[in-house]
Amino acid sequence: MPWERIESYSYWILFVAAFLAVAVWESLRPRRELSAPPERRWSRHGLVLVVCTVINVGVYRASPVVVSIIFAGSRYGLLNKPWIPFAGRCILAVLLLDLVKYAVHRSFHSVSFLWRVHRVHHSDPDFDLSTALRVHPIEVVVAQGAYFAVIAIFAPPVMGVLIAELLSVFESFFGHANASLPGWAEKPLRSVFVTPDMHRIHHSEEVGEQYRNYGDCFPWWDHFFRTYLAEPAAGREGLIVGLKGYQNDASLGMGFMLTQPFLRETTEAGSPIAPAKKAKVAS
Numbered sequence: 527m528p529w530e531r532i533e534s535y536s537y538w539i540l541f542v543a544a545f546l547a548v549a550v551w552e553s554l555r556p557r558r559e560l561s562a563p564p565e566r567r568w569s570r571h572g573l574v575l576v577v578c579t580v581i582n583v584g585v586y587r588a589s590p591v592v593v594s595i596i597f598a599g600s601r602y603g604l605l606n607k608p609w610i611p612f613a614g615r616c617i618l619a620v621l622l623l624d625l626v627k628y629a630v631h632r633s634f635h636s637v638s639f640l641w642r643v644h645r646v647h648h649s650d651p652d653f654d655l656s657t658a659l660r661v662h663p664i665e666v667v668v669a670q671g672a673y674f675a676v677i678a679i680f681a682p683p684v685m686g687v688l689i690a691e692l693l694s695v696f697e698s699f700f701g702h703a704n705a706s707l708p709g710w711a712e713k714p715l716r717s718v719f720v721t722p723d724m725h726r727i728h729h730s731e732e733v734g735e736q737y738r739n740y741g742d743c744f745p746w747w748d749h750f751f752r753t754y755l756a757e758p759a760a761g762r763e764g765l766i767v768g769l770k771g772y773q774n775d776a777s778l779g780m781g782f783m784l785t786q787p788f789l790r791e792t793t794e795a796g797s798p799i800a801p802a803k804k805a806k807v808a809s
């Protein structure tokens with residue numbers, strides 16, 4: 527079977543399996559009460575995913591695996607050198623591609639126009655697995671372009687690119703879960719993978735906490751670059767997610783999500799939208 531087909535099948539099978547697994551986990555042990563019904567959130571955010579997928583395919587007509595196949599024989603790539611063992615090249619590829627996601631995510635918070643685009647993801651008034659789908663098409667195109675560029679430059683093995691892709695799709699749902707692992711499991715797992723309790727801090731309404739915990743799959747880059755935050759200032763129970771001034775039902779509108787990068791940024795004091803309300807904590 528060609529690599530492109532293996533990628534397509536494995537990606538979408540894992541996408542559906544991870545979504546269902548996290549959905550069951552959230553329904554059994556919800557971390558917080560949501561301000562809108564899950565089916566409404568999932569359908570709206572699912573539509574954003576459809577728009578993003580259509581635009582992304584239209585722009586690039588390629589996937590990470592296809593790009594890695596095209597550049598596999600590059601003379602300049604560092605990760606296609608036969609003197610590095612294959613397993614080592616795959617591990618380096620997974621680490622490199624996760625580092626790229628960390629760097630791209632950080633730039634979306636530090637470059638003015640990119641933040642306007644990325645704030646669509648952060649203006650979700652709640653935090654659950656569907657938040658992972660709430661990404662503006664411009665963000666997808668920019669992030670995918672950077673990802674493809676790094677694959678083209680380093681020429682990592684196709685297997686490493688596929689593993690990185692599958693890890694990322696699982697982590698995108700797991701990391702945004704409206705659920706918490708028990709304490710005995712959360713702490714050790716957080717030293718290896720980004721957990722929901724860790725990533726939820728990044729979605730805090732407190733701006734300083736939005737500059738923390740950028741990691742996609744692994745928490746190591748946050749530790750290395752000193753952007754790691756173990757606990758929010760308000761505590762796990764007191765943490766309020768979203769953006770001040772956008773924590774209301776209008777933020778789930780399709781029109782709003784697609785046009786938000788081009789709207790004037792509101793402030794809590796001067797917001798044309800209802801003021802922030804406290805997120806309810808599930809008992």
Ligand SMILES: [Zn+2]
Nearest residue numbers: 631635644728
């Ligand atoms: Zn962010």
